[in-house]
Amino acid sequence: MTTEWIIRLVQCVVLVLAQVLFLNHVHLFDMAIPLIYVYFAVSFRRGTPQWAALLSSFFLGLVIDIFSNTPGLAAGSMTLIALVQPYYLELFVPRDSADNFEVSLMSLGFTKFFLFTSSLILLYCLVFFGLESFSFFNVVSWLGHALASALVTSLLILAIESVRSR
Secondary structure, three states, X not given: OHHHHHHHHHHHHHXXXXXXXXXXXXXXXXXXXXXXXXXXXXXXXXXXXXHHHHHHHHHHHHHHHHHHOOOOHHHHHHHHHHHHHHHHHOOOOOOXXXXXXXXXXXXXXXXXXXXXXXXXXXXXXXXXXXXXXXXOOOHHHHHHHHHHHHHHHHHHHHHHHHHHOO
């Protein structure tokens, strides 16, 4: 169990560094921002204690907020995703699967993995950009940012998972 937590800590550090050093400066068509750190909250195992998932996702979001100058946006959105993820995962995994079922492209299959991750990422982006704009005055812009960022992030996570599964 301790090696898994060390691997998760290294994954967390790598995702934060990738986001802060590179991906925060990528704005595709001035709409889409790849938010790769969401992969951390999406990929929790089935038996992960809820308090551990919530705390680690909150602190990861807090670190992203500190370095990205988005006060509380990532922390709140990541905590929501960590809260929803285990209940949402139950819709995609077989009932007779192990308690420590790992969320990956190999274990879920392409279709289920894509639907699972992209819908959680879409929820994250809707909440994140909704909190960022803090109004629904320009709904088209809000939806554009959320959908484009969710699409780019989903494709990036699929690319990472396809490399990781080999």
